[in-house]
Amino acid sequence: MSDKPHDYCGIFGIYNHPQAALMTYYGLHALQHRGQESAGIVTSTIDQIKNRSVMPMHKDFGLVLNVFDDKSIFTQKLHGHSAIGHNRYSTSGSAANATNIQPFRVHYSKGNLALGHNGNLTNARQLRDHFINEGVLFQSTSDTELILHLISHSRKQDQLDQILDALSKIEGAYCLVILTDDKLIAVRDPNGFRPLALGKLDDSYVVASETCAFDIIGAEYIREIKPGEVLIIDRETINGGDIKSHFLVGRTFISPGQESRDLKVRTKFNTVKGVIEDRPVIIVDDSIVRGTTSRYLVNMIRQCNPTEVHFMVSSPQIVDPCFYGMDFPSPDELIANRFNRDPERIAESLGVDSLHYLSPEGLVAAVKEANPKGQEYCTACFTGNYPVPVEAGVKKEENELI
Numbered sequence: 001m002s003d004k005p006h007d008y009c010g011i012f013g014i015y016n017h018p019q020a021a022l023m024t025y026y027g028l029h030a031l032q033h034r035g036q037e038s039a040g041i042v043t044s045t046i047d048q049i050k051n052r053s054v055m056p057m058h059k060d061f062g063l064v065l066n067v068f069d070d071k072s073i074f075t076q077k078l079h080g081h082s083a084i085g086h087n088r089y090s091t092s093g094s095a096a097n098a099t100n101i102q103p104f105r106v107h108y109s110k111g112n113l114a115l116g117h118n119g120n121l122t123n124a125r126q127l128r129d130h131f132i133n134e135g136v137l138f139q140s141t142s143d144t145e146l147i148l149h150l151i152s153h154s155r156k157q158d159q160l161d162q163i164l165d166a167l168s169k170i171e172g173a174y175c176l177v178i179l180t181d182d183k184l185i186a187v188r189d190p191n192g193f194r195p196l197a198l199g200k201l202d203d204s205y206v207v208a209s210e211t212c213a214f215d216i217i218g219a220e221y222i223r224e225i226k227p228g229e230v231l232i233i234d235r236e237t238i239n240g241g242d243i244k245s246h247f248l249v250g251r252t253f254i255s256p257g258q259e260s261r262d263l264k265v266r267t268k269f270n271t272v273k274g275v276i277e278d279r280p281v282i283i284v285d286d287s288i289v290r291g292t293t294s295r296y297l298v299n300m301i302r303q304c305n306p307t308e309v310h311f312m313v314s315s316p317q318i319v320d321p322c323f324y325g326m327d328f329p330s331p332d333e334l335i336a337n338r339f340n341r342d343p344e345r346i347a348e349s350l351g352v353d354s355l356h357y358l359s360p361e362g363l364v365a366a367v368k369e370a371n372p373k374g375q376e377y378c379t380a381c382f383t384g385n386y387p388v389p390v391e392a393g394v395k396k397e398e399n400e401l402i
C-alpha cells in the first residue's frame with residue numbers, strides 16, 4: 001500500500017449474458033487494482049430440480065485469479081445469465097472477518113437479493129444502533145449489511161420500492177450493484193463520490209467501477225451512471241430498449257465514521273546517479289499525504305548529489321479527512337497539519353529546496369473544461385468544506401466495529 005489516498009473496491013454487474021459469471025470474472029480481474037483482499041461473484045438462475053430462482057455464490061479471501069482458480073466454479077456452480085461481482089479493499093468492517101467478503105446474498109420475503117458495495121455509509125453508526133435496538137442480528141461488521149436490512153424492513157410492497165426506500169435512508173459515498181431474481185440495479189450516490197459506468201456487450205448490459213472492466217470483455221462504454229441515479233436493467237430493457245432510471249435526492253444529516261489505517265510505505269524507487277549528479281531535480285507528484293513516501297524519495301535523490309531538489313504537487317494541501325470513502329490517515333498525521341500548513345516548513349521536513357502546491361481554485365479551474373455544466377466538485381479534504389455535512393466531533397474511526 002502506498003502513502004496515497006486509496007480508492008476502494010471494484011464492483012461489476014452484467015445482465016443477459018450466457019456466460020455472466022465468466023464475464024464478471026474478467027471484469028473483476030481488470031478491476032483488481034481497486035481491492036486485493038477478497039473477491040466474489042453471485043449469479044441468478046433457476047434451479048431446474050426445485051423449479052425456483054436461486055443465487056449461486058462463490059467468494060473468498062485473495063486475488064481474483066486465486067479465488068476463481070477452479071474451472072468447475074464456472075461450469076458447475078455459477079450458472080445464470082446475470083451476475084454481480086466485487087473486489088474488496090476493506091472500508092468498513094474488519095478485513096479479517098470472512099463474513100465481510102462481498103457480494104452479500106440473502107433470501108427474504110421477496111426472493112433472493114445480492115449486493116455489492118463500493119464506498120462508505122456516513123450514517124452507518126446510527127442505522128446500526130437503530131437495528132440493534134430493534135433486536136436485529138448482524139452477521140458481519142460491514143456497512144453493506146445495513147442496506148440489506150433496510151430493504152427487508154421496508155414497509156413498501158414492491159421490491160423495487162423497498163430498494164428505493166432503503167436507498168433514501170443511507171448517506172455517504174456509495175456505488176452499488178444489486179441483483180434480484182429478475183433485475184440488475186446499479187446505484188450511484190447523489191454526490192457521485194464513487195465512479196460507476198454503464199456499457200453494452202451484444203445483447204447484454206454491464207456496469208463497472210471503471211471502464212477497464214469493459215475493455216477486457218470487449219464491451220462498449222455507453223455513459224457514466226449519473227450521481228443519484230438508480231438504473232434498472234430487466235427483461236423490458238432488453239426487449240423495450242429503454243433503461244429505466246430513478247433519481248435519489250441527497251439528505252442533509254450525516255453521522256460520519258470510518259476506519260483509518262496506518263499506511264506504510266512499500267514503494268520502491270531506483271535512482272541513476274549519473275543522471276542526477278550535479279543537476280537540479282524537480283519532483284512532480286499528485287499528492288502528499290503523510291509525506292513518508294516523499295521523504296524517502298527525496299533522501300534517495302539527495303544521495304546522488306543533485307544541485308537542488310524542488311517538489312511540485314498537482315493537488316492542494318490535504319488538510320482534512322475524507323468521509324466519503326477515500327482512505328486518508330487522521331488529520332494530525334497529515335503532513336500539512338503537522339507543519340501548520342506552511343509550505344516552507346513542510347519543504348524543510350521533506351528535505352527539499354522548495355515546495356509548491358496547486359491551490360484549490362487552481363485545481364477546480366484545471367478541470368473546468370471537462371465540466372461544461374459547471375457541476376460542483378467536492379474539495380473537502382483540501383478546504384474543509386464538506387458538500388454533505390459531517391457531524392461535529394465525530395472521528396472517522398468511531399464507526400468501525402470489529
Ligand code: SF4
Pocket residue numbers: 005193321322323324325326378379380381382
Ligand atoms: S474529501 Fe472529497 S475531494 Fe477529498 S478525497 Fe474525499 S471525495 Fe475526494
